[in-house]
Amino acid sequence: MLHPDRVTLRTAEEIAGIGAACAVVHGVLEEIRALVAPGLATAEIDRLAAARLAERGASPAFLGYHGYPATICVSVNEQVVHGIPSARQVLREGDLVSLDFGAVLDGWYGDAAITVPVGRASPEALRLVETTREALDRAVAAARPGNRLGDVGAAVQRHVEAMGYSVVRDFVGHGIGRQLHEPPQIPNFGSPGTGLLLRPGMVLAIEPMVNAGGAEVDLLGDGWTAVTADGRLSAHFEHTVAVTGDGPVVLGLEGTGRGD
Ligand code: MF3
Numbered sequence: 001m002l003h004p005d006r007v008t009l010r011t012a013e014e015i016a017g018i019g020a021a022c023a024v025v026h027g028v029l030e031e032i033r034a035l036v037a038p039g040l041a042t043a044e045i046d047r048l049a050a051a052r053l054a055e056r057g058a059s060p061a062f063l064g065y066h067g068y069p070a071t072i073c074v075s076v077n078e079q080v081v082h083g084i085p086s087a088r089q090v091l092r093e094g095d096l097v098s099l100d101f102g103a104v105l106d107g108w109y110g111d112a113a114i115t116v117p118v119g120r121a122s123p124e125a126l127r128l129v130e131t132t133r134e135a136l137d138r139a140v141a142a143a144r145p146g147n148r149l150g151d152v153g154a155a156v157q158r159h160v161e162a163m164g165y166s167v168v169r170d171f172v173g174h175g176i177g178r179q180l181h182e183p184p185q186i187p188n189f190g191s192p193g194t195g196l197l198l199r200p201g202m203v204l205a206i207e208p209m210v211n212a213g214g215a216e217v218d219l220l221g222d223g224w225t226a227v228t229a230d231g232r233l234s235a236h237f238e239h240t241v242a243v244t245g246d247g248p249v250v251l252g253l254e255g256t257g258r259g260d
């Protein structure tokens with residue numbers, strides 16, 4: 001186990017490697033997003049993710065990780081993260097489906113998540129999704145040299161709580177590169193000006209999980225699926241972000257800049 005502060009600084013070339021893995025992740029996520037519709041079983045999403053990944057010459061980052069049994073995590077409605085795709089779980093109009101997906105390409109890991117409404121969702125559900133996406137955008141903007149990890153967490157927490165929602169505390173973001181999870185851990189809450197100093201070359205997977213109700217989560221009997229304790233909706237977005245001298249760069253999106 002690395003010392004928690006032992007965060008690897010990556011060269012531009014290494015960051016490009018991670019970016020290529022992230023481009024695969026985003027390419028597949030966009031294909032899946034286009035196919036999300038009422039009637040689709042979440043097991044079909046897993047089959048699709050595995051096939052599209054293979055086409056791109058990449059391997060799954062999650063399959064077999066601590067025994068996780070699928071290629072993608074699909075978490076519906078009150079499921080927060082790590083939902084296991086199933087033939088019995090069929091998407092319905094108005095559901096919120098979180099797709100969390102990781103790829104390995106040439107030994108480099110990429111990780112991203114999006115939450116997608118199925119057909120027409122309620123204004124309340126869409127507001128939760130938008131708030132979570134905005135919280136990620138604010139966290140990304142805070143991931144610049146000279147800032148600290150607490151600034152990243154505080155950016156999420158401030159926005160989420162101002163909207164009347166809760167930040168999940170039992171799961172955190174993480175460094176990423178040669179492994180899916182590297183130091184540091186990246187909480188989605190914190191105090192500005194505290195914690196690890198951010199430096200150019202750090203690569204961070206930032207992933208706010210936001211609950212419409214309380215922050216508490218329970219684990220289902222499958223040992224993986226986290227659900228809100230109060231049964232209310234949850235949303236999740238994730239980007240892999242490089243801290244550079246020019247500021248934060250979201251990896252895997254077309255062009256060089258920021259994105260959603
Ligand atoms: N984005 C999630 C994470 O970084 C996905 C991990 S799922 C697992 O924790 F199956 F790999 F555990």
Ligand code: CO
Nearest residue numbers: 111205207238
């Ligand atoms: Co992650």
